[in-house]
Amino acid sequence: MIPPIANNFVAGETPETAMAHVDELNQRGVAGILNLLGEHYDDRADADADTQAYIDLVEALAERDTDSCISVKPSQIGLDIGDDVFEENLARIVDAADCLVWIDMEDHTTTDVTLDAYERHARATDGNVGVCLQANLKRTREDLERLADLPGKVRLVKGAYDEPKEIAYKKKAKVDEVYKEYLEYMFEHFEGGIAVGSHDPKMIDHAQALHAEHGTPYEIQMLMGVREDEQTRLAADVDVYQYIPYGEKWFSYFYRRVREQKSNALFALRAVVGV
Ligand code: FAD
Numbered sequence: 001m002i003p004p005i006a007n008n009f010v011a012g013e014t015p016e017t018a019m020a021h022v023d024e025l026n027q028r029g030v031a032g033i034l035n036l037l038g039e040h041y042d043d044r045a046d047a048d049a050d051t052q053a054y055i056d057l058v059e060a061l062a063e064r065d066t067d068s069c070i071s072v073k074p075s076q077i078g079l080d081i082g083d084d085v086f087e088e089n090l091a092r093i094v095d096a097a098d099c100l101v102w103i104d105m106e107d108h109t110t111t112d113v114t115l116d117a118y119e120r121h122a123r124a125t126d127g128n129v130g131v132c133l134q135a136n137l138k139r140t141r142e143d144l145e146r147l148a149d150l151p152g153k154v155r156l157v158k159g160a161y162d163e164p165k166e167i168a169y170k171k172k173a174k175v176d177e178v179y180k181e182y183l184e185y186m187f188e189h190f191e192g193g194i195a196v197g198s199h200d201p202k203m204i205d206h207a208q209a210l211h212a213e214h215g216t217p218y219e220i221q222m223l224m225g226v227r228e229d230e231q232t233r234l235a236a237d238v239d240v241y242q243y244i245p246y247g248e249k250w251f252s253y254f255y256r257r258v259r260e261q262k263s264n265a266l267f268a269l270r271a272v273v274g275v
Contacts, residue, residue: 006254009225010037011246015057018246021224022068029235030242032068033102033221034061037247038076044085047078051089058097071102071243074114079106083113094121094129100153105132107161108168115143119150127151132197134159135179136168144182148189155195155221156182180206187214194218195241199227204234211238225257 002010011021015034022032034057041047054070054077061068072093078085094101103118105111118131129152133140136159147154158175159168169175180203186194187210196207199222211218219239222231234240245253 002250006250009223009245009254009257010250011224011244013246013248013250015053015060015246018244019060019064021244021246022064022066025242025244026066026068028232030231030240031066033071033241033243034068035071035073035104035243035245036076037245037249037253039073039106040075040080041078042080044078044081047076047081047085047089051077051092054093055096058093058099058101062098067239069099069102069241070097071104073104073106074110074117075106079110079113086113087117090117090121094125097128100128100130102130102153102155103132105134105157108137108163111137111139111143115146118152119147122150122152125151127153127193129153130155130193130195132157133182134161135182136163136170136175138167138169140178140182141185144185144189148186151193153193153195153219154186154190155197156186157197158200176200176202179203183207183210187211187216187218190216192217195221197221197243199223199230208238223257 002013011018018034022034025032036050036053036057038050054072058070072090074086077089103114105114114131118129121129131152132155133143134157156179158179169178183196183203183206194216196203196218198204204220207218219241220234221241221243224242224244231240231242
């Protein structure tokens with residue numbers, strides 16, 4: 001059972017609880033991106049089981065009237081076991097899905113194989129896939145150029161992994177600066193398929209200004225439990241997607257969310273001590 005405090009960031013342990021959350025969210029004009037928690041499997045049975053869970057999920061989503069979709073981690077569907085396992089399982093999910101299949105981006109050692117898989121499926125499905133790029137990686141400008149003319153969607157995030165300084169910007173101010181530059185590149189060169197994966201008001205404002213200037217369509221993506229009121233407010237003007245983790249492996253995800261933001265930590269503390 002997930003304690004009530006963690007329920008702010010995780011939509012229960014089962015696909016049913018996650019889809020009930022999506023229904024509620026849709027009432028607020030926000031769509032969902034469902035993510036079954038799990039990563040870094042070294043046993044093929046675990047990777048195959050989560051692949052099957054995603055196939056069941058996309059079939060269940062297809063029966064509902066919702067714009068919601070899914071997001072998958074490469075190491076959850078077999079990348080640590082072998083590139084071939086990841087590619088085979090990703091193909092099974094993409095083949096089964098009517099909805100868009102997002103591929104999360106993990107640490108820099110996985111970037112090439114993830115982008116290669118994305119490119120293949122983007123061409124084969126005429127854009128029914130999306131991939132995440134991380135502004136903190138120095139290679140990202142070139143990756144954006146590679147993806148600019150492909151069908152599909154690209155989610156730009158700041159980057160969640162602690163990468164070596166040789167290949168990544170380490171200072172927050174520098175990451176913020178390049179994030180804005182990459183947004184500018186996307187609004188100028190992408191025909192659509194831009195997803196702003198950030199809670200940062202400065203990045204959202206910048207995207208809104210670029211949209212006003214260039215007219216390029218875009219969407220905003222935020223995590224469940226973070227700036228929820230803002231998600232609803234923004235949804236009046238732009239497509240907003242909430243990334244919704246669920247599943248039995250909720251503890252480490254919840255712990256990360258609480259550690260990374262003081263406001264989340266205070267919120268958790270208040271819930272625990274009842275003030
Ligand atoms: P930050 O730089 O953390 O914060 C900037 C400002 O945003 C803060 O000053 C504050 O004003 C506001 N803010 C941020 N958090 C809060 C909060 N909890 N409450 C109130 N205000 C807040 N990373 C990956 O490496 N790979 C992925 O595949 C990936 N997928 C993601 C998908 C989504 C939908 C999102 C939203 C993030 C994803 N990330 C991923 C994580 C991302 O890389 C960042 O680590 C994370 O989003 C924090 O950066 P930020 O841009 O939100 O803002």
